[in-house]
Amino acid sequence: MALFPTCLTDTFYPDTARAVVRLLERLGCTVDFPLDAICCGQMHFNTGYRDHAVPMAAALARAFDGYDAVVAPSGSCVGMVREIHPKLGLGSLPVYELTEFLVDVLGVIDVGAYFPHRVTYHPTCHSLRMLGVGDRPVRLLECVRGLELIELDEAESCCGFGGTFAVKNADTSTAMLTDKMWNVLGTGAEFVTAGDNSCLMHIGGGLTRLRSGVRAVHLAEILASTEEDPWPATR
Structure with a gap:
C-alpha cells in the first residue's frame, strides 16, 4: 500500500x-x-x-x-x-x-492508542457529505484508552474553510469559524480533532488567536499515540 x-x-x-x-x-x-x-x-x-x-x-x-x-x-x-x-x-x-x-x-477499531485528554471531534464536510465516512472516526476515538470524547454541538456545520472560499469570502468564512469555535469552546475539551488538516488549520488558527488553550490535532496523531510513543504534547 x-x-x-x-x-x-x-x-x-x-x-x-x-x-x-x-x-x-x-x-x-x-x-x-x-x-x-x-x-x-x-x-x-x-x-x-x-x-x-x-x-x-x-x-x-x-x-x-x-x-x-x-x-x-x-x-x-x-x-x-x-x-x-x-x-x-x-x-x-x-x-x-x-x-x-x-x-x-483492516477491520480494526481498537488500534492500541492511548491519549489521556478531553477531545471533541469535528466531522469535515468532504468526509461527511462526499465520502460518507459516518461514525468510523468516532468509533475509533471511543476505543482510545484514556480519551474522553465530548460531543460537539452542531458538529455537522461547516467550519468555514472550504479552501479558497476562506480567501474569497473572508467575512462569511470568519462568521462560520466563529460559530464553530464557540461550539468547540463550549465542550470544555483540551483538543479538537478532525480528519483533515485544512479544517484543523482554520479552526486551530482561530483558537490560537483567541489564546483559548484548546489545541487542534489530526485524528491520525491521536490514533498513533501510545503510552510508549506519546503525542509530543503529552511529554
Whole structure:
C-alpha cells in the first residue's frame, strides 16, 4: 500500500504523515511513499482551472499506479481522487480516507492508542457529505484508552474553510469559524480533532488567536499515540 500525504499535510503538518506511517506499520502494513506523487489538483479544479488540474491529477494517478491501496489523511483529497478524477477522464485509484481503511479494510477499531485528554471531534464536510465516512472516526476515538470524547454541538456545520472560499469570502468564512469555535469552546475539551488538516488549520488558527488553550490535532496523531510513543504534547 502507499501513503498519499496531500500537499497541505506534507508542507505544513508532516507530523501527521509520520503518524499515519507509524500507525499503519504498527498494524502490520508495509507503507510506501512514492516521491513523484504530487498534488491531486483539487485547489485548481475547485477554483475553475480545470486545464491545470487535469495534468496534475494524471501525474498523481501515474505515481500510485499498481498499488492495491492508497491511504490519505484527508477526506477532501480522497473525495477529489475518487469522485472527480474519473470525471476528468482518469481511471479510479483504490484510494481510502484513513478511517475507511482502518475500519473497512483492516477491520480494526481498537488500534492500541492511548491519549489521556478531553477531545471533541469535528466531522469535515468532504468526509461527511462526499465520502460518507459516518461514525468510523468516532468509533475509533471511543476505543482510545484514556480519551474522553465530548460531543460537539452542531458538529455537522461547516467550519468555514472550504479552501479558497476562506480567501474569497473572508467575512462569511470568519462568521462560520466563529460559530464553530464557540461550539468547540463550549465542550470544555483540551483538543479538537478532525480528519483533515485544512479544517484543523482554520479552526486551530482561530483558537490560537483567541489564546483559548484548546489545541487542534489530526485524528491520525491521536490514533498513533501510545503510552510508549506519546503525542509530543503529552511529554
